Amino acid sequence: MDTIKEIMAIVDQRDPNQPEFRQAVLEVVESIAPVIEKHPEMRDAKILERLIEPERLLQFRVPWVDDRGEVYVNRGFRIEMNSAIGPYKGGLRFHPSVNLSILKFLAFEQVFKNSLTTLPIGGGKGGSDFDPKGKSDSEVMRFCQSFMGELFRHIGPNTDVPAGDIGVGGREIGYMFGMYKKIKNEFTGILTGKALGWGGSLIRPEATGYGATYFAQNMLATKGESFKGKAVAISGSGNVAQYACEKVTELGGKVVTLSDSAGYIYDEEGIDAEKLAFIMQLKNVKRGRISEYAEKYSNAIYTQVNKDLDHNPLWAHKVEAALPCATQNELNGVDAQNLVKSGCMAVSEGANMPSTPEAVKVFQESGVLFGPGKAANAGGVAVSALEMSQNSMRYNWSREEVDTKLQSIMKSIHDDSMAAAEEYGFGQDYVAGANIHGFLKVANAMLDQGII
Numbered sequence: 001m002d003t004i005k006e007i008m009a010i011v012d013q014r015d016p017n018q019p020e021f022r023q024a025v026l027e028v029v030e031s032i033a034p035v036i037e038k039h040p041e042m043r044d045a046k047i048l049e050r051l052i053e054p055e056r057l058l059q060f061r062v063p064w065v066d067d068r069g070e071v072y073v074n075r076g077f078r079i080e081m082n083s084a085i086g087p088y089k090g091g092l093r094f095h096p097s098v099n100l101s102i103l104k105f106l107a108f109e110q111v112f113k114n115s116l117t118t119l120p121i122g123g124g125k126g127g128s129d130f131d132p133k134g135k136s137d138s139e140v141m142r143f144c145q146s147f148m149g150e151l152f153r154h155i156g157p158n159t160d161v162p163a164g165d166i167g168v169g170g171r172e173i174g175y176m177f178g179m180y181k182k183i184k185n186e187f188t189g190i191l192t193g194k195a196l197g198w199g200g201s202l203i204r205p206e207a208t209g210y211g212a213t214y215f216a217q218n219m220l221a222t223k224g225e226s227f228k229g230k231a232v233a234i235s236g237s238g239n240v241a242q243y244a245c246e247k248v249t250e251l252g253g254k255v256v257t258l259s260d261s262a263g264y265i266y267d268e269e270g271i272d273a274e275k276l277a278f279i280m281q282l283k284n285v286k287r288g289r290i291s292e293y294a295e296k297y298s299n300a301i302y303t304q305v306n307k308d309l310d311h312n313p314l315w316a317h318k319v320e321a322a323l324p325c326a327t328q329n330e331l332n333g334v335d336a337q338n339l340v341k342s343g344c345m346a347v348s349e350g351a352n353m354p355s356t357p358e359a360v361k362v363f364q365e366s367g368v369l370f371g372p373g374k375a376a377n378a379g380g381v382a383v384s385a386l387e388m389s390q391n392s393m394r395y396n397w398s399r400e401e402v403d404t405k406l407q408s409i410m411k412s413i414h415d416d417s418m419a420a421a422e423e424y425g426f427g428q429d430y431v432a433g434a435n436i437h438g439f440l441k442v443a444n445a446m447l448d449q450g451i452i
Helices: 002-014 021-036 040-046 047-051 099-118 139-156 170-184 207-221 241-248 275-288 291-296 334-340 357-365 379-393 399-422 430-449
Strands: 057-063 072-082 088-094 122-128 160-164 231-235 254-260 263-266 299-304 319-325 346-348 370-371
Touching: 002 021, 002 047, 021 047, 021 099, 021 357, 021 430, 040 047, 047 430, 057 099, 057 139, 057 370, 072 088, 072 099, 072 357, 088 099, 088 170, 088 207, 099 122, 099 379, 099 399, 099 430, 122 139, 122 160, 122 241, 122 275, 139 170, 160 170, 160 263, 160 291, 160 379, 207 241, 207 319, 207 346, 207 370, 207 379, 207 399, 231 241, 241 254, 241 275, 241 319, 263 291, 275 291, 334 357, 346 379, 357 370, 370 430
Parallel strands: 088 122, 088 160, 231 254, 231 319, 319 346, 346 370
Antiparallel strands: 057 072, 072 122, 254 263, 263 299
């Protein structure tokens, strides 16, 4: 308890207006306090105090011009959190909600997530409060070029290798990579999530959604269960949600929900391969709204977001598993209670910290198998690291090779998290286990490298 109080007092004093960052730190510190008590050398070296402070925090101006000639100014950020086990690795997010609190929580989580992958990558995160929605390709290109006009100074294949996140897909990665190549006059793997024709990896677009599904599959297997014949609720309709839907369906499950910021669809018959192809065209090409699904498929029901409700009706349908794949804190305590009542036995987080602390508590107290984002959605960054390896070798693995490696990594994350939880008396608490296992690798590397 003393360790928890000391660390949270530092966060509250230094970052009083960063609630998401505070939430992320508290969750980790509550889990690893017993580890610190067992290893006084970590307390003496102020490992936790150093972990909660970014090694480098960059903020910069991003001016750009729209198609009408009007000038706009956005903020750009890069949080280089910890490089004890490898170069900084983590996505770039373009969304109006981006601020220091959100990016610091993401970067902090990324440190442990990357450690869990077993691969040599440190943790970082970045982005901008720019909103790509409603912008033309030319406007997005000009913004990305301006953004990279500053970011290029701080990244490199052995320093910091960003990837995509919310609002940053293949289009944005392409524009930023092109600008970096022009400025530096070199073809280097400084971004992951690239197109296959110029350095990308097979399975990278699918990796986060597939990985969250594989993690859930491993959790279910501990109870002698599988996805076969189970109804599954998924939130979001972007990259992660799309490929989680695809993999759940391949494994015999029936996905009945998807959503976007305006509302969600419920399809009792299930979102099969043909319907998913429509959603991918709708979201990835037309950039339309999920409500159009219900216009095409009359059996589906569309429900608009109602901010007056204390819960999201998406999570109130009868399902046996849930994969929240939209954004942070989207699933609250009431939502969790509704899932428990519906008979949900497993929750695997495809997004970063989508469940509030109250929701996590409900899941754990009700015996629901709960895979936290830093473990369950680590598949994306794992395959990003595999993309880095392929870039270094000037070589590409087959789809089967990458998918096999991804399945192996997700099983290792699951097994290592469960083993760490059991070793420190947390039972089958994947939150504690993931935090402990991820922390130990980073902490030991920091001890080896001295006070820096």
